[in-house]
Amino acid sequence: TQLLEQSPQFLSIQEGENLTVYCNSSSVFSSLQWYRQEPGEGPVLLVTVVTGGEVKKLKRLTFQFGDARKDSSLHITAAQPGDTGLYLCAGGTNYGGATNKLIFGTGTLLAVQP
């Protein structure tokens, strides 16, 4: 069974602080996605990384895919209250090349206090 463990599970910080969320697995994934979910809503895609070592930036968010494609990190600079939410990583695997299966991580609940 493929598992994606995220750490920390909960994070409460003050506005303006930096933070990093980690997503780790013993399995190799063909792609890695990060989603953010707000209360009462479905997850919304933030980014997709597909190459080992790949780094993508989205304003104050920096995403990195591990060289071995088993782990990923999300770094937020100068967090704002609007960043509050549940952050989910999701690893993609192939069904024999025909279709993709997406496995979600355990989640990191972030609260940014003003």
Place this chain on the structure above:
Amino acid sequence: EAGVAQSPRYKIIEKRQSVAFWCNPISGHATLYWYQQILGQGPKLLIQFQNNGVVDDSQLPKDRFSAERLKGVDSTLKIQPAKLEDSAVYLCASSLGRWAGELFFGEGSRLTVL
């Protein structure tokens, strides 16, 4: 463009009763997913459809859960009989084509089993 529609948004039932959730994916999306999300955790895939065929239902508790996708469009997820541990949010998502790429989620159906 209309998003993924789900109903009902909330449902409260007694254990051993039955319940059904409905999902209408984004028009033209071939792949449809049902996920179960326990509060504060990552979504767990229950079943994945490609058009109206099942691609993966390995984590669907088939003794009580069933799902169908009529004519490759709408889908219904049924639970009968419900157990206390089925209390969760049931998320429907869809994606374009065989490669999952970005998953578009509905707002979810929150089930409480008493």
